[in-house]
Amino acid sequence: MPMFIGTYEHSIDDKGRLAIPSKFRDELKDRFFATRGLDKCLFIFPNDEWERQLAEFSKLPLTMRDARAYSRLFFSGACECELDKQGRINIPAYLREYADLTKDAIVIGVMNRIEVWSREIWMGYSGDAEKSYEEVAEKLTHGDINI
Amino acid sequence: MPMFIGTYEHSIDDKGRLAIPSKFRDELKDRFFATRGLDKCLFIFPNDEWERQLAEFSKLPLTMRDARAYSRLFFSGACECELDKQGRINIPAYLREYADLTKDAIVIGVMNRIEVWSREIWMGYSGDAEKSYEEVAEKLTHGDINI
DNA sequence: CAATATTTCACCACTTTTCCCCACTCTGCC
DNA sequence: GGCAGAGTGGGGAAAAGTGGTGAAATATTG
Numbered sequence: 133m134p135m136f137i138g139t140y141e142h143s144i145d146d147k148g149r150l151a152i153p154s155k156f157r158d159e160l161k162d163r164f165f166a167t168r169g170l171d172k173c174l175f176i177f178p179n180d181e182w183e184r185q186l187a188e189f190s191k192l193p194l195t196m197r198d199a200r201a202y203s204r205l206f207f208s209g210a211c212e213c214e215l216d217k218q219g220r221i222n223i224p225a226y227l228r229e230y231a232d233l234t235k236d237a238i239v240i241g242v243m244n245r246i247e248v249w250s251r252e253i254w255m256g257y258s259g260d261a262e263k264s265y266e267e268v269a270e271k272l273t274h275g276d277i278n279i
Numbered sequence: 280m281p282m283f284i285g286t287y288e289h290s291i292d293d294k295g296r297l298a299i300p301s302k303f304r305d306e307l308k309d310r311f312f313a314t315r316g317l318d319k320c321l322f323i324f325p326n327d328e329w330e331r332q333l334a335e336f337s338k339l340p341l342t343m344r345d346a347r348a349y350s351r352l353f354f355s356g357a358c359e360c361e362l363d364k365q366g367r368i369n370i371p372a373y374l375r376e377y378a379d380l381t382k383d384a385i386v387i388g389v390m391n392r393i394e395v396w397s398r399e400i401w402m403g404y405s406g407d408a409e410k411s412y413e414e415v416a417e418k419l420t421h422g423d424i425n426i
Numbered sequence: 427c428a429a430t431a432t433t434t435c436a437c438c439a440c441t442t443t444t445c446c447c448c449a450c451t452c453t454g455c456c
Numbered sequence: 457g458g459c460a461g462a463g464t465g466g467g468g469a470a471a472a473g474t475g476g477t478g479a480a481a482t483a484t485t486g
Contacts, residue, residue: 143464147444151463165284170413189390200317201408202415204394208387208405210284216446218463226286289473294434298473364437365473 134159134178136241141251144237148228149220153239156246157219166227168209172253174223174231176213176246223248281306281325283388288398291384295375296367300386303393304366313374315356319400321370321378323360323393370395 140153152160165182169175177185189206192199209230213221223233236251249257261268287300299307312329316322324332336353339346356377360368370380383398396404 145465147465149464154462168412170416186390198411198415198418201404202412204387204389205405205408205412207284207389208286210388212284217448220463222445224285292475296474301472363435367473369435 134181134244136243136246138241140239142237142239143235144223144228144233148223148225149216150223150233150237150239150248151218151220152215152246153241154219156239156241157215160215164213166211166213166221166223166248167206168227168230169247171257172231172250174227174233174248176248178244181244281328281391283390283393285388287386289384289386290382291370291375291380295370295372296363297370297380297384297386297395298365298367299362299393300388301366303386303388304362307362311360312357313360313368313370313395314354314358315352315374315377316394318404319378319396321374321380321395323395324391328391 136156136159138153138155142151142153144150160176160178163179163182164176165179166174166176185206189203192203209227211224211227215221228234231248232250232253233248234250238249238251238254240247240249240254283303283306285300285302289298289300291297307323307325310326310329311323312326313321313323332353336350339350341347356374358371358374362368375381378395379397379400380395381397385396385398385401387394387396387401
């Protein structure tokens with residue numbers, strides 16, 4: 133079971149390269165994937181998590197309009213990543229655009245996935261989220277989701 | 280199991296030639312087919328997927344008006360493709376017309392198939408879809424995506 | 427039927443991008 | 457202070473994408 137935790141501030145160079153925090157590298161070693169995430173960030177999934185996502189998609193019928201659109205965005209926005217000798221990955225242009233990644237990136241571990249944020253967007257998002265941290269926690273436990 | 284993912288921006292020349300992204304070529308090596316897709320794009324299926332489509336169609340009753348229309352367009356628009364030495368295919372004129380392909384094309388991987396879009400149409404489509412990406416994600420997976 | 431015109435296809439060459447390797451800097455630790 | 461590990465930047469080789477040219481096949485016309 134992978135466990136990604138922590139926040140790292142890294143930079144993306146002109147070629148779209150991003151260093152993966154060294155603490156995350158071992159868990160990713162075999163195979164991993166990046167794709168459009170929710171809330172304008174990128175998701176990075178280790179192989180087993182990726183396959184869990186695929187399983188969800190295989191249930192969707194080609195004839196449903198929404199399902200088509202969703203899988204088009206999901207898969208067209210995905211890429212398999214490889215670490216270079218320095219522990220970096222190459223983020224394709226379309227993903228950098230989606231997440232507004234130019235120079236300063238925030239890499240965070242969220243349990244079974246990694247997320248990559250543009251610095252500005254993360255500042256806004258985490259600021260808001262922090263304020264309502266307790267509120268959200270309360271909402272979640274009233275539903276069927278148990279923490 | 281083929282896995283086509285990613286977005287590529289290629290151009291179609293006057294002769295109707297389109298370069299297939301090199302990452303897709305290996306998966307297509309033996310045999311593959313192109314035809315009219317849904318939403319004004321072209322579908323490209325590797326051989327095994329093509330045969331799965333055939334199987335699906337053979338289940339449809341000949342008496343259903345919509346089924347007749349759909350399979351007519353699907354099969355009359357189909358052609359077997361071959362890669363030239365540079366990794367390009369030749370897209371027949373009627374398919375280019377169907378998908379409005381003139382110069383700039385977007386090639387995307389959608390898991391078990393490849394799609395070819397005119398740049399303009401894709402921009403419109405993906406722009407709309409992106410707006411509802413998160414909504415649809417929630418609807419389709421009803422909460423399987425972690426918060 | 428032959429000669430010419432036209433289209434199609436395959437090959438070749440060029441340009442651009444990508445990827446990989448190496449070198450440097452900074453930080454923390456011994 | 458020096459060493460090791462982590463992150464950053466740049467340069468060169470290889471691959472990927474694009475455009476063009478020539479040969480073969482087909483069609484057309486005298």
